[in-house]
Amino acid sequence: MSTLTDFEVAVRAAGRGLALFRLPAGGRVPARGWHEEATTDPAALVQLLADGANAGVGCRASRVVALDLDVHEADGPARNGIETLRTQLDIRGLTDWPETFTVMTPHQGLHLYFRVPANCTIGSISGGRSPLGPGIDVRGPGRRRGGYLVGPGSVVGGLPYLIARDVPVAPLPGWITALLTRQEG
Numbered sequence: 036m037s038t039l040t041d042f043e044v045a046v047r048a049a050g051r052g053l054a055l056f057r058l059p060a061g062g063r064v065p066a067r068g069w070h071e072e073a074t075t076d077p078a079a080l081v082q083l084l085a086d087g088a089n090a091g092v093g094c095r096a097s098r099v100v101a102l103d104l105d106v107h108e109a110d111g112p113a114r115n116g117i118e119t120l121r122t123q124l125d126i127r128g129l130t131d132w133p134e135t136f137t138v139m140t141p142h143q144g145l146h147l148y149f150r151v152p153a154n155c156t157i158g159s160i161s162g163g164r165s166p167l168g169p170g171i172d173v174r175g176p177g178r179r180r181g182g183y184l185v186g187p188g189s190v191v192g193g194l195p196y197l198i199a200r201d202v203p204v205a206p207l208p209g210w211i212t213a214l215l216t217r218q219e220g
Contacts, residue, residue, distance in 0.1 A: 042080070044188030044198060045090045049075040051136050051204050053148065054096035055186055058089035063185045065091050070180045073097070089189035092148075094174050095181030100157050100207050100215070103172040103184060104145040116170030117145060123167060127210055135205035138187045141194030146184050149207035151176060157215045158182070166214040173215060 049055055054073035058065055072083060073093035084090055094101060104116030124132070138146040151157065157175035159182035165171045174182035189196045 041087075041188040041190070041195075042084055045080060045084055045186060046077050047198065047201065048090070048092065048136075048138075048187050049077060049080060051148075051201075052097060052150070053099065053136070053186065053204070054093045055080060055083065055090045056093055056183075057083045058091045058185065058189065060087040060089060061191060062089060063091075063189075063191055065183065069093070069183065070095065084188075089191070090186035091183045091189075092186040093181060093183050094159075095176040095179075097148075098151055098153055098155070098176060099148045099204060100151050100155070100176070100211075101149070101174040101182075101184050102145075102147040102167065102211075103140075103161075103174060104147065105140075105170045105172065106142055106144045107170070114170045116168075116172075119168040119170045133205065133208065134202060135200070136202060137198075137200035138184075139197045139199040140185075141191060141196065145199065146196075148204045149211070150204045151207050151212075157212075160215075166217065167211070175215070 056069045056073040073096035107114040136148045155176050156178050158177045159174045161172035174184050187196050187198045
């Protein structure tokens, strides 16, 4: 169990290059204009995250694609994003799980962050339409504002988003890029 405060966790994420913005305390839906306040500046975060506010991660401002691996036990293995990613790795003969900055969600899912070039236009995909398979939503920089995720240090429904792997944000693997850009094509 981490002894870091929610704010320290947010600053640690910003130190990994993730641009954060304010979400309401306990909430996950941002106010209008959220994409304009996304920052990695710890001094600005003091103001943005005051009063127990949650943090969002702006994918465009961070230049990341994030894989949101949902775990829905009631829906069986077909909706388990962690198992779906393991299957994708097995298909490609890959034995190593992606070594990148990772956040555990309140229901034991994962957010895996990957760095992309500034001109990347991978959009956000959810609802079972992801070319990566069921249970994996994609949040990308998109063409204009990009997607976002609830960031580490946030608490929703009394449950925290925790840093599970505190390592640098790795480049998006080529095989994932190929699948996601084929979707765009």
